[in-house]
Amino acid sequence: GAGVSQSPSNKVTEKGKDVELRCDPISGHTALYWYRQSLGQGLEFLIYFQGNSAPDKSGLPSDRFSAERTGGSVSTLTIQRTQQEDSAVYLCASSSRTGSGNTIYFGEGSWLTVV
């Protein structure tokens, strides 16, 4: 597709269950980001992938959160043993360094509700 694609767009899960969120970046983009936005809050950085380099995981809030990026393209964010405070919009973004800078494009997000 032309843009960053995320799935599912909405997910309701029970507390304690594991969830997987998928991100399909723009074709050819080498960088991929995950952010979280809680209700009424700003965007919180989670993790960043750049090519084959080791990911920057400095934003992951706990060891229940993990992410991987297979083949330098699709990424999956996994939240284990979900808690109510995990309810948020999870946004994925991708970018490709160009001569004019690093334009970063976001997907529409995956809305996660933990009940």
Place this chain on the structure above:
Amino acid sequence: SQELEQSPQSLIVQEGKNLTINCTSSKTLYGLYWYKQKYGEGLIFLMMLQKGGEEKSHEKITAKLDEKKQQSSLHITASQPSHAGIYLCGAEGGSARQLTFGSGTQLTVLP
């Protein structure tokens, strides 16, 4: 870590009025991004500024970067209801490739 402060936090204007949103960084700005967010639509990229004094325009939206002041402003001319939404500034800081975002400015345009 870098922090971005946006002002105002919310803004209500009458259609046709001009408005300005500011974004101030606690550290040197290496790249400043403006996004617009509407409910259920994710973040829409507006523009990116890299150089001090740079100014970009798209339709009725103009953004400027004052590198010395570590500040950027977003100006909307003759606002329309379609401009309503949350405007977010994001900055790339030095070696960190991830963006740090401000808390957003919620804009309401009254018809």
